[in-house]
Each structure stands twice: as structure tokens, then as C-alpha cells.
Amino acid sequence: MIKNFLPNEHVKSIFDIQPSTLNERGIKGIITDLDNTLVAWDVKDATPEVIQWFKLMEDYNIKVTIISNNKEERVKIFSDPLNTPFVFSARKPLSKAFITVARKMELKKEEVVVIGDQVLTDVLGGNIAGFHTILVVPIVQTDGKITKINRKIERRILKYMRKKGKISWEE
Ligand SMILES: [Mg+2]
Numbered sequence: 001m002i003k004n005f006l007p008n009e010h011v012k013s014i015f016d017i018q019p020s021t022l023n024e025r026g027i028k029g030i031i032t033d034l035d036n037t038l039v040a041w042d043v044k045d046a047t048p049e050v051i052q053w054f055k056l057m058e059d060y061n062i063k064v065t066i067i068s069n070n071k072e073e074r075v076k077i078f079s080d081p082l083n084t085p086f087v088f089s090a091r092k093p094l095s096k097a098f099i100t101v102a103r104k105m106e107l108k109k110e111e112v113v114v115i116g117d118q119v120l121t122d123v124l125g126g127n128i129a130g131f132h133t134i135l136v137v138p139i140v141q142t143d144g145k146i147t148k149i150n151r152k153i154e155r156r157i158l159k160y161m162r163k164k165g166k167i168s169w170e171e
Pocket of ligand 1 (some may be wrong): 036037
């Protein structure tokens with residue numbers, strides 16, 4: 001059970017995730033979270049760096065879909081200019097959105113990575129659904145209301161796993 005909270009990888013930010021490395025590993029698709037993963041939760045639009053990152057993935061034929069527990073308006077306003085498919089109100093950590101998106105991408109689970117900043121939604125959901133998960137450091141330390149509660153639980157889980165020697169990255 002506890003291993004479902006453990007990401008396969010942990011990186012500082014999405015910019016540490018390179019399409020060439022993904023290609024070498026046979027990865028053809030990315031399912032990514034939005035808030036505090038791509039931009040801060042209270043930033044409306046993609047930054048030039050994020051736009052560049054999406055272009056880079058496209059150049060390498062890596063399909064990207066955004067799945068977010070946030071509302072339609074937020075996710076649509078962000079995703080549309082990037083020409084990226086998205087799922088809003090995804091109800092992560094439930095598996096449904098992850099599975100549906102992989103099917104729409106016409107990719108196998110082994111060909112897709114799940115990226116996100118939260119253990120309780122992105123990592124747990126991605127793991128349960130059977131994907132390779134990558135945890136990123138949240139862009140800002142503040143969060144929306146619901147996330148604040150999740151973070152408290154997350155901190156406890158991370159503390160426990162660190163004690164058990166399951167994780168080695170810096171806080
Ligand atoms: Mg997030």
C-alpha cells in the first residue's frame with residue numbers, strides 16, 4: 001500500500017524532464033498535472049518556458065495531456081493556447097482519467113509517464129493506474145484550499161518514507 005505513495009522518480013521541475021531521455025526509454029506520452037506542476041496554482045497562463053517545453057515534446061512526437069482536478073474554466077484557459085488536450089475535474093487519485101487519457105493517446109501504460117507535484121493525487125493515482133510516476137517540487141509553496149489539507153497528509157507520508165529510507169531527495 002505505502003509503495004503506491006512512492007514516485008518512480010523525483011525531479012526539481014518539468015524542465016528536468018527531457019524528451020530525448022524519454023524517447024530512449026520508449027516513452028511516447030505524458031500525462032501531466034497543471035497547478036504547481038506546470039505553473040503556480042494562481043497563474044492563469046503558460047509561461048514562455050512552459051510553451052517551449054510543450055513545443056520540444058511535440059518535436060519529439062511525445063503526446064502531452066493535462067489532467068487536473070481543477071475546474072473547467074481554469075484548465076481550458078490554460079490548455080487551449082497550448083493546443084493540448086485536457087481533462088478537468090479529473091478526480092485524481094481515481095484511475096479513470098489516467099486510463100481514459102492513455103487510451104485516447106493510443107498508447108500502452110509502459111509508454112506513458114505521469115507527472116505531478118502531489119503525492120496524494122498525482123503519484124498515488126498514477127501508480128494505482130499502473131503508470132511510471134514522476135514527482136516534481138511544487139512551483140510555489142502555497143496551495144488552494146483542498147490541496148492545503150492534502151499537503152498535511154503528504155508531509156506525514158513523506159516523513160514516514162524518509163524515516164524508512166525509501167526516499168533520498170532533499171526537501
Ligand atoms: Mg498540482
